[in-house]
């Protein structure tokens with residue numbers, strides 16, 4: 001899959017701009033605060049309907065304007081697809097796929113695929129389990145709308161369940177809960193089964209990417225700790241039983257103590273927990289390996305790579321890791337952003353340098369390896 005063009009109107013610091021991408025390496029180049037990440041963010045928006053920065057949508061509208069529009073045209077094995085998003089100051093947004101307005105935001109998934117990485121993705125390794133669940137949710141939602149809708153339903157029932165748990169009327173809780181738990185566990189079964197399948201595939205690939213990025217110096221293992229395995233139905237059944245057993249605890253806590261909203265992933269680097277013992281560079285490499293592995297899972301599922309967006313990654317890795325990264329991504333359309341980079345990094349490869357200045361594309365230059 002590759003993005004051909006991106007148009008931006010009143011989006012962040014872009015008044016009106018069109019960017020054409022090369023089906024290979026693209027470098028959005030420029031000084032700080034010129035609009036490189038903004039353009040990269042727009043691509044990810046078109047794939048997921050969300051910002052990788054997890055801000056409020058209305059913040060993307062150029063200061064002082066009423067609305068913003070972004071549109072991208074991409075090529076996939078199924079043909080051309082266009083996705084357009086209109087943003088409004090009341091935080092509402094409209095999504096159009098091939099010119100037709102979609103009724104549910106979830107319909108944006110699966111049209112254009114991308115994997116986004118920037119230095120903040122270190123959160124994936126460093127921070128809370130919520131960041132790791134977010135990673136799985138974003139990736140799996142792009143691969144399966146059913147997953148996205150199961151997640152929405154699950155979260156809705158979960159919050160109702162949690163409200164009920166705080167109710168002082170114990171008999172009401174005991175009467176109502178079994179009906180809700182039935183539905184809750186059905187959705188949980190779908191979510192956990194998909195996550196298990198995803199991580200099972202992802203783990204060995206991430207391991208080999210880590211080895212590829214570090215010249216074989218570091219071994220990576222990924223472990224999940226959900227404790228539920230088997231088919232959707234098996235998982236739903238087991239969780240329902242555990243919810244029954246844990247009811248007193250849940251009432252005492254006032255919230256649901258088990259389920260997919262508590263899942264986590266552990267990254268074991270050279271035998272120890274990367275979150276606790278890894279250096280910054282190692283943690284960054286782990287997060288990058290996981291994202292690179294994600295591109296392979298997309299490839300396996302859809303027969304083509306997603307668009308890989310690597311924001312600010314070149315400034316953060318050492319020379320050898322950078323070189324290995326470029327070589328690992330040579331068959332994927334990649335959008336890098338960089339303040340400065342050495343041309344020799346792309347030696348032997350074709351690439352397009354798109355220079356950005358104050359929300360404008362200043363120049364576009366193709367460097368061909370010949």
Ligand SMILES: Nc1ncnc2c1ncn2[C@@H]1O[C@H](COP(=O)(O)OP(=O)(O)OP(=O)(O)O)[C@@H](O)[C@H]1O
Nearest residue numbers: 012013032033034035036037038059060061062063
């Ligand atoms: N809604 C908005 N309206 C106007 N300007 C905005 C809006 N949102 C962000 N900006 C501005 O866009 C500018 C460029 O941001 P961006 O993050 O794309 O920079 P960058 O080129 O990636 O820089 P860096 O190299 O520092 O990462 C920033 O100065 C920011 O203040």
Ligand SMILES: [Mg+2]
Nearest residue numbers: 036037312337
């Ligand atoms: Mg940036």
